Amino acid sequence: MSPLDHIFSNVLQVQTEDDLRKEMVAFAKRIGFDYVTILCAVGQVNGEHKQFALNNYPETWDANNPENLKRDPIVAKLKSLRARPTPVLWGPELYQATDTMDLWESASAHGFHSGIATPILTTPHKRVLVGLSRDKALDNDLRVVQHQVGELCLFTSFAQLVVDRIFDLDRLIPSLTRRELECLQWTVEGKTAGEVAIILSMSERTANFHLQNAMKKLGAANKYQAAMRAAQYGLL
Template identity: 30%
Template structure:
């Protein structure tokens, strides 16, 4: 760890607001040769109402336009981030299905971008995007800065999560070993009778563990409990 990265860590440890984190990440962004940065945090549960929080140093007019135009739903960088941990370099090809958004973003100086996501085992994903108005990214620059970019992404994500909270695992009582077992088999489509036979226990015992697991997860059915637990990484 060099002096610069240690300084960023020290300043982030003192951050009390997301705006403080964004300010320090903005400093790191400029050190990496970019003008703007944006961080987004998405929580995948509840399944039908995933929550996304966003912070950026973009022009406020563009940030407002992005929200009001519903670009979050069509942004290909967001779609990539929630499914892949691979870095993404902005290009005409990346935005081919959102040409209006791409044209408008570039009109605000967001012409060259590099995005990287980081996944949490608690059904959350964070993404940091760095952008600038000119000087296209070269292979040499990407190779030279890739390690530092990953470090900044991880550091930003930890700092934002510390202040934002909201993890689906917060306040959740851990599942027992037997609850995990019955939920795994439930997720595989097995009935209580079949699970009882597989685990060599009685059906009432299986149902007992399922009810307790549902209560701990706040699920109304055993199938939703299995799906929820799986999304949170509790069945691994």
């Protein structure tokens, strides 16, 4: 076990959602925050996203109000950073700058004054977010905030492994055979079905058979779209 594994050994040993929530809350309180959430979004073949969330938010707070989420500057900030996941520090200043102070006032009334959100892009089709919030402003000492961000990034990396296991997220990813993946990989390289057949020592009919199967599993209209989706899922 590495030194980092030892630090988060309790997290790595979690087996249930309830236990994970307990570890999340304990971690948040240890570094000075009241509330914590883990959100995982997984892209599916049909283009939709399935989400899993755990948090210790008060029951009076509707965290998933669709109208609020459309306007929330934290959500907008995270989307703008999708290609390069970066921690986001937030507080009333962010809401004031985006003319959404009504959202912050509503959240603040439930104890959400300021916080940190750390997204992790695990694969092109899967994203994990851990958010911390509390009922007061972030520390004025930048060194304290930097330490909290560093702790949160580490915790998120370890918690993501547990989230994958508990929710069995990989079941949402299409399962392709080795031959199907090989045919798609050569398709990405610009090879025709005939050329793929020669490279892989099979008939062109067999190559097309594998490509058709891959298209069906990935819900793709053609082999090029299938190859693109396979790449997005991190299969190629």
